[in-house]
Amino acid sequence: MIKALAPTRIDLAGGTLDMPPLFLFHEFGLTINIAIDLYAEVTLEEVEGEGGDFEFYSKDLDSREQYGSIEEMKNKPKGTLELLTRTVGYFEPKKALRVTTDIHLPKGSGLAGSSALMIALVGALNHHTKRGLSKPEMLTIAKSIETQLIKVPTGFQDYYPALYGSLTFLWLTVRGNKREEPSLKKEFLDELQEKLILVYTGEPHFSGTNNWQIFKDHIDGNKEVIQTMQNIRQTAEKMRKALLAEDIDRFADVLNEDWENRKRLSPGVTTDQIESLITVSKEHGARAARVCGAGGGGCMVVLAKDDPDELKEVLKKNGARILDYRFDYKGLTIEEI
Structure with a gap:
């Protein structure tokens, strides 16, 4: 079994300006947040035996879904757990998985729970499939899949505390994003x-x-x-x-x-x-x-x-x-x- 935890965050300044391309219209953007220990949690287990189903369970939503194959997961009408099924479908694991998730927050908290969940899930699947993705690559995949789901532009800032923890000064520039982590007493x-x-x-x-x-x-x-x-x-x-x-x-x-x-x-x-x-x-x-x-x-x-x-x-x-x-x-x- 693989267990992944990703922290959520308190944002302190600069939000909304992290949505591309808005920051480019202001020369650059700067967003500040700090990670907190209210986690998004993911566990992955391989389903025993041949031909098992992919099983999804969200504890915080109290919702379950089951699919016989990756193809079924991609082609059936999307359910409540589309964020999970889309991400597993992207990684295409060779064996069926039991995916259990939990966000240790009230629903709609404004603390980036869904983004932390995406980082935890992408991190767990990267480990399981041995893709060897870097942190910037995991961030790109998590942000892209979440954007596909909600169908409106998403910002960058919420994925950084989930990946790196600590206090983040996120600079958004024409050359790309740069994370600064200050050393404070x-x-x-x-x-x-x-x-x-x-x-x-x-x-x-x-x-x-x-x-x-x-x-x-x-x-x-x-x-x-x-x-x-x-x-x-x-x-x-x-x-x-x-x-x-x-x-x-x-x-x-x-x-x-x-x-x-x-x-x-x-x-x-x-x-x-x-x-x-x-x-x-x-x-x-x-x-x-x-x-x-x-x-x-x-x-x-x-x-x-x-x-x-x-x-x-x-x-x-x-x-x-x-x-x-x-x-x-x-x-x-x-x-x-």
């Missing part, structure tokens, strides 16, 4: 981890919807969207400087600035519930708050000024769910068990 990262509260708002979201509207508006020449995207890139540069300086006060200011920029992109980025939670958190001493991912629901982060436990209790009383996490510094892991 453990004490600063520990403080950031303690003070940065991860909150599920109770409202799931679909990232493709907001991102596709923003993408279309940008291509159509919407001046406000174009200027806001430029502001988002500049804010990401400020975030990088704040993190390199290990300045948590500046980090808080930039996190707030990024959220104000994101709200200007589309009315669907925020909701009444999100605004209510942000308001109550700041009334109780939060330094900053921002929705994760494309917004419209899912998760948000709240930066506590002092004791995070008091703020967590306030948020829970107002309908939020606190997700306990730690930063992940390993990225994709694969083991035979």
Whole structure:
């Protein structure tokens, strides 16, 4: 049996600009995120005997599918688990497999669960089939298959924390993508981890919807969207400087600035519930708050000024769910068990 784990992420600045070719319209893009230990998990087992069926089970979706062959998998009407069947179909393993998956997150969290799942699945299948793919090659395959499925443009940023872990500054340029991993003091990262509260708002979201509207508006020449995207890139540069300086006060200011920029992109980025939670958190001493991912629901982060436990209790009383996490510094892991 092969087991693969890939971390999800909290995005901190520069999101949406990682969708090609948008970053090219702004000279370059910069996206910042950090991996967390709420994992996407994949296990692969060969089905014993000749002529066995391919079996798929998603624990988080509570869904099962079964196919007699790769050909049947490719030709039958697509089911709930198309992300899994498409990927297995691409690798064409010689023997039937039992594929079990789980994403340790609420559905529609905005923490890149589906992208982490793709990295875990591609990594497991690469190991099983002995393809010998490099990490950049695995990233390309994962992103391409997910784009085929959701049928709207997808960005690059979500696959990097799943592969590499840690804090990522992702530069998107005419020469391609470059990942920068800064070396920050453990004490600063520990403080950031303690003070940065991860909150599920109770409202799931679909990232493709907001991102596709923003993408279309940008291509159509919407001046406000174009200027806001430029502001988002500049804010990401400020975030990088704040993190390199290990300045948590500046980090808080930039996190707030990024959220104000994101709200200007589309009315669907925020909701009444999100605004209510942000308001109550700041009334109780939060330094900053921002929705994760494309917004419209899912998760948000709240930066506590002092004791995070008091703020967590306030948020829970107002309908939020606190997700306990730690930063992940390993990225994709694969083991035979």
